[in-house]
Each structure stands twice: as structure tokens, then as C-alpha cells.
Amino acid sequence: MYRSRTSRNRLLAAALGLFFVSYVASAHAASKEIVELQTQVQQLMDMVQRLQSTLDARMGVLQHLAEQTADQANQMTAAVNTLQQKLNAQSDAVNGKMDTVSGQVQSLNDSVDELKARIAKLDKTLQDLQTQLQNMQAPPAPAEPGGTQPGGSGTPAGPQGSPAAPPAGVAAMSQAPPLQETLQAGVRDFNAGRYQVAAGEFQDIVHFYPLDELAGTAQFYLGEIAYQQQDYTDAIGFYSQVLDAFSGNAKAPAAQLHKGMALLATNKEDAGIHELRLLIQRHPQTPEARVARSKLNGMGVKITTTTH
Numbered sequence: 001m002y003r004s005r006t007s008r009n010r011l012l013a014a015a016l017g018l019f020f021v022s023y024v025a026s027a028h029a030a031s032k033e034i035v036e037l038q039t040q041v042q043q044l045m046d047m048v049q050r051l052q053s054t055l056d057a058r059m060g061v062l063q064h065l066a067e068q069t070a071d072q073a074n075q076m077t078a079a080v081n082t083l084q085q086k087l088n089a090q091s092d093a094v095n096g097k098m099d100t101v102s103g104q105v106q107s108l109n110d111s112v113d114e115l116k117a118r119i120a121k122l123d124k125t126l127q128d129l130q131t132q133l134q135n136m137q138a139p140p141a142p143a144e145p146g147g148t149q150p151g152g153s154g155t156p157a158g159p160q161g162s163p164a165a166p167p168a169g170v171a172a173m174s175q176a177p178p179l180q181e182t183l184q185a186g187v188r189d190f191n192a193g194r195y196q197v198a199a200g201e202f203q204d205i206v207h208f209y210p211l212d213e214l215a216g217t218a219q220f221y222l223g224e225i226a227y228q229q230q231d232y233t234d235a236i237g238f239y240s241q242v243l244d245a246f247s248g249n250a251k252a253p254a255a256q257l258h259k260g261m262a263l264l265a266t267n268k269e270d271a272g273i274h275e276l277r278l279l280i281q282r283h284p285q286t287p288e289a290r291v292a293r294s295k296l297n298g299m300g301v302k303i304t305t306t307t308h
Contacts, residue, residue, distance in 0.1 A: 098287075098290075101287065105287050112250055116213060116214075176204075176208035176209070177201075177204050177205075177208065179205060179208075179209050179212065179214060180214075182201050182204055182205055183201075183202075183205060183214050183217065183218065185201050186198045186201035186202045186205070186218065186221060187221065189201065190221055190224065190225065195225045195228065195229065198221065198225060199222060199225050202218035202219075202221050202222050202225075203218075203222070205218040206218050206219060206222075213246060213248075213249060215246070216241075216242050216245065216246025216249035216251065216252075217246075217249060217250075217251055219238050219239075219241045219242045219245075219246070220238070220239070220242050220249070220251035220254065220255050222238045223235045223236075223237075223238030223239045223241075223242070223255060223258065223259075224258070226238060227258055227261075227262060230265075232262040232263075232265050232266050233266070235258065235259075235262045236259055236262050236263065236266075239255040239256070239258055239259035239262070240259065242255040243255055243256055243259070252283075253279060253282075253283040253286045253288040253289070254288055256275055256278060256279040256282070256283075256288070257275075257276070257279055257288040257291060257292055259275050260272045260273070260274075260275030260276040260279065260292065260295075261295075263275060273296065273299075273301055276292040276295060276296055277292075277296075277303065279292045280292050280293060280303060
């Protein structure tokens with residue numbers, strides 16, 4: 001019996017030893033897994049930190065690029081604004097030069113008109129001198145009985161055979177103002193804004209010299225006076241006189257341009273466009289034609305040649 005108890009004790013001790021050994025082995029294994037798990041967690045945390053650092057660095061680069069792009073956009077906007085200002089300044093300068101050239105062309109046309117008038121006056125003076133020379137060289141005709149002038153006109157002679165008084169038409173012509181000086185005075189008064197005085201001078205030219213080429217110039221300036229006073233109906237009438245009776249006058253292109261503008265100002269758009277197209281067709285190389293093209297382009301009107 002003692003042996004059996006001893007055997008059971010040995011078996012129990014062996015079992016306890018075996019359990020202890022297995023427990024120690026399992027605890028050691030669990031501790032090893034925990035250590036490995038901790039190691040993996042630490043590695044994962046290191047990777048997350050490195051990823052965060054990489055993201056921070058890339059975000060910094062992106063932010064820097066965004067700031068550079070914004071700066072470049074601002075610089076480009078400033079450059080575009082500066083370029084636009086330069087273009088506007090150049091456009092204003094070109095427009096100013098065109099106005100100056102137009103004024104110079106107008107002055108040149110005035111000078112040409114004055115030169116033509118002087119040539120016509122000299123030609124008339126030469127003709128008068130030639131007529132006087134012929135009269136001086138011709139023998140005097142004997143007076144007819146009854147105290148009348150030769151030719152049987154019935155006009156009585158003056159005292160002691162002197163010629164009779166000149167007809168009323170000749171007297172009126174002798175009171176006519178000098179053509180060239182009157183035109184120059186009218187132009188000066190027009191440029192000075194003395195429209196009423198200038199209108200009287202131009203009307204004298206039209207009245208006393210209706211067939212002279214400078215009468216067309218006077219008609220043009222009468223139209224300009226009416227145009228400046230926004231009396232577009234009278235202005236259209238004066239410009240039409242220039243275009244109908246003095247189509248070869250140097251003022252004809254300006255008259256047709258301003259007639260078209262006056263028609264547009266009175267809401268007669270079709271007639272105004274027609275006049276501007278006629279101007280471009282008749283005088284294509286003039287400054288007035290360039291103004292007409294610009295006006296039609298601004299209105300969105302197609303520029304076509306028109307027969308008259």
C-alpha cells in the first residue's frame with residue numbers, strides 16, 4: 001500500500017512537472033509573439049511617421065508652387081493691363097495724328113481753292129486788259145443823228161456827246177465785294193466762331209458770283225455753319241448745292257461726308273449710308289473716305305460700291 005501511494009505521488013509530481021514545463025513553454029511562446037507584435041506595431045508607426053513627413057514635404061512643395069503660380073498670374077495680369085494702357089495710348093495718339101492730318105489736308109484744300117481763285121482773277125484781269133487794248137486800238141465810231149449811241153439802241157448820249165449812264169446791272173456788279181478777300185475773311189470768321197458774320201460773307205459770294213467755283217466753297221462753309229449749329233436740314237441743303245452744282249470742287253468729298261453724317265443725325269439712316277458709300281466710291285483715297293469707312297464699320301454696315 002505504501003508503494004502504491006508512492007507511485008501515485010510520483011505520477012502526480014510528474015504530471016505537475018509536465019504541466020509546469022508546458023506552461024512555461026506556452027508563456028515563453030506568448031511573450032515572444034507579444035514582442036514580435038510590438039516590433040511590428042513600432043515598425044508600422046515608423047512607416048506612418050515617414051509617410052506623414054513625406055506628405056508634409058509634398059504639401060509644402062505644392063503650396064510653394066501654388067504661390068508661385070499666383071504670383072505669375074498677378075504679374076501676367078499687370079503686364080496685360082500695362083500693354084492695354086500702351087495700346088490705348090497709341091490708339092489715342094494715332095487718332096490725334098489722323099485729326100491733325102485731316103486738318104492739314106483741309107488747310108491744303110483751302111490753299112488750293114485760294115490759288116485757283118487767284119488764277120481765275122488774274123485770267124479775268126488779263127481778259128479785261130486785252131479788251132481795253134482792243135477798244136483803245138479801234139477807231140471811234142461817229143455819233144448818229146438824234147443823239148443816240150452807235151448801233152441804234154435808242155439810248156441817249158450824255159451831255160456834249162458823252163456816253164450814257166451804265167445800266168443797273170453793271171452798277172450792281174461794280175458794288176460786288178472782292179471775291180478772294182471776301183472768301184478769306186469768311187474763312188477767318190468761321191474759324192474764329194463768328195458764324196453770323198461769316199455767313200453774311202459767304203452769302204455775298206453766292207449772290208454776286210453764283211457761277212464762280214468759289215461759290216461752291218462758300219456753299220460748303222454755309223453748310224458747315226448750319227451743321228455746327230445742329231441745323232441739319234439747312235446743312236443738307238447747302239451740301240447738296242455743292243455736290244449738284246460744283247461736283248469738281250475740292251470741298252465736294254467733305255460736303256458728301258458731312259451730308260451723310262447730317263442725314264444720320266436726322267434718323268435718315270438709309271440715305272446717310274447711301275451718301276457715305278457714294279463718297280467711298282467717288283473719292284476712295286481721301287481722308288473723308290477713310291472716315292466714312294470707319295463710320296460704316298462702327299455701324300456694322302457692309303461697305304459695297306454703289307452706282308449713282
